[in-house]
Amino acid sequence: MARRTRSSRKKRGSGCFGLLVAALFLVVLAGGAGLAWLVLTPYGPETETFVTLTPGSSTARMGEALESAGIIRSRYAFDLVRLWKRGTLKAGEYRFDHRAPVTEVYNRIARGDVFTLSVTIPEGANMFEAAVKLEQAGLDGGQDFVDAVTNHRELVADLDPGAKDLEGYLFPDTYHFARRASATQIAGTMVRRFRAIAGQLGLTQVGLRGNLHNVVTLASLVERETAVDAERPLVASVFANRLSKKMPLMTDPSVIYGLELEGRWRGTIYASDLKRDTPYNTYLHAGLPPGPIANPGMKSLRAAMEPAASDFLYFVAAGANPQGHSIFSRTLAEQSKAVAGYRHSVKKAGGR
Secondary structure: OHHHHHHHHHHHHHHHHHHHHHHHHHHHHHHHHHHHHHHHOOEOOOOOEEEEEOOOOOHHHHHHHHHHOOOOOOHHHHHHHHHHHOOOOOOEEEEEOOOEOHHHHHHHHHHOOOOEEEEEOOOOOOHHHHHHHHHHOOOOOHHHHHHHHHHOHHHHOOOOOOOOOOOOOOOOOEEEEEOOOOHHHHHHHHHHHHHHHHHHHOHHHHHHOOOHHHHHHHHHHHHHHOOOHHHHHHHHHHHHHHHHOOOOOOOHHHHHHHHHHOOOOOOOOOHHHHHOOOOOOOOOOOOOOOOOOOOOOHHHHHHHHOOOOOOOOEEEOHHHOOOOOOEEEOOHHHHHHHHHHHHHHHHHOOOO
């Protein structure tokens, strides 16, 4: 009888142990399922929501910010994913517009998939035109940008001590800016891009010889006078030849820029505008204008550095010619003939 009692107790003990193991297994299973639910089940906003993760923030702080904004269910799940993946998280502003698992949110921040606004500043745009482009893209443009360009010439003082502003040094390109980037930050980025391109062209060495200001100013005239790449060195040669002979450049884009600076540009150039005495009126003043009238691209900068060898002194600009190319002349008689031909083409095309 005693043996049977001990055996019975042993069996009951074994049964309790099995139940305990089973219970622990169920707890672990439930915990794992709960964890998987926290990490893998999509959560978050269905409308556009922005979250800024400041530089130097810890993973815990980032998790708190994401949880507070309703991007993730739990900051602890975010911490767990960080422990698992051991990536480097990047600060910045992030945009969320759909439900997503914590893993997707984490991966975006590890990639640095920050939200930016894209804007293309075309070659030959001046600060006023760039300001409009920035504003249209939802960035800090308009008068704020014009003020930044006007008031922060120290950004190029080492390159061009005579610069009156940043005009000419805001390199035209496609940029991606943070939504809250200031006009000064935007201008600084564009100047840094100019420096990079200038270094590639060897233009900074020109600056060391004291001619960078003139090269960029000449390049801006070339950029505004033709959009035909093959013509840029020839247009530069016309200006260079006229400068060497001390002839006025007589370029309309420079006159227009002077009017823009004074708020007098009416959208069309009139005969009276050519007589208005501004420092940029190259009909009244010989030599280059006081500074760049626009922001030239790489090809115009290269053309200004190395004008073509020619004896041309005149041209009818491509933009004014229905045939789509400039007409170059050596003498005033040739130019008069080219202008007459241009007017005939305009009339034939239905213009005035």
